[in-house]
Amino acid sequence: MFISGYLVLKWMHILAVVYWLGGEWGVFQTAFHILNPRLSLEERRHHLETAYRIDILARLGILLLLPLGFQMGADMGVNPFGAWVIPVWVFMLAWMSLTFSAFVKRGTATGLKLTLWDEKIRYVVIPLLFLTAVYSLFTGGPLSARWYAAKVLIYSLLLVIGLILRFVMRHWAVIFRQLAETGPTPALERQLDREGSMSRKLAYLYWIGIAGNAFIGVVKPF
DSSP states (O other), X not given: OOOOHHHHHHHHHHHHHHHHHHHHHHHHHHHHHHTOTTSOHHHHHHHHHHHHHXXXXXXXXXXXXXXXXXXXXXXXXXXXXXXXXXHHHHHHHHHXXXXXXXXXXXXXXXXXXXXXXXXXXXXXXXXXXXXXXXXXXXHOOSSOOHHHHXXXXXXXXXXXXXXXXXXXXXXXXXXXXXXXXXXXXXXXXXXXXHHHHHHHHHHHHHHHHHHHHHHXXXXXXX
């Protein structure tokens, strides 16, 4: 029985989206307990740790989508950079290893350094994807298929939202260290509440963007 390599990539692509979307939903629900001032500090910190453990699957799923989409686009003839498929896979696997290492070392000086490197990579990748997609949408190249260029554009914007949410979670860890030192204060609780409210709004936008991108990839409406 012959199994198409493209179908295997498609299967992996679906799994990556499932882990991305499901992970974000798990973090969203856990955040209600993290931000609940009626719970003990220890219990809230336990929920924060749970959120980190759920979120790592979403983070890896997000990154895995890039080499999968890159190769699938090359196979379909809508991505002219097919010669870069292997380098992109090597780069992305290294990036995923960095992200996972930062998760393993979270809460340490090494983990912080790895996290900062992870973020610095995004500062390069996000503009590169965004500018390539916008240029292609308005000029017809190099990503000549408009639906493919639109997917890359939305993906780059979703990476921005993900980066903001990463900043929020990292700041929550800082606030919880302050709570442990000083005890609960109205100012810190208000800050957590404001950031939680902003994160929930971004999460809704996140889900709409993920669902919209999946729709474009399947239907190819333009």
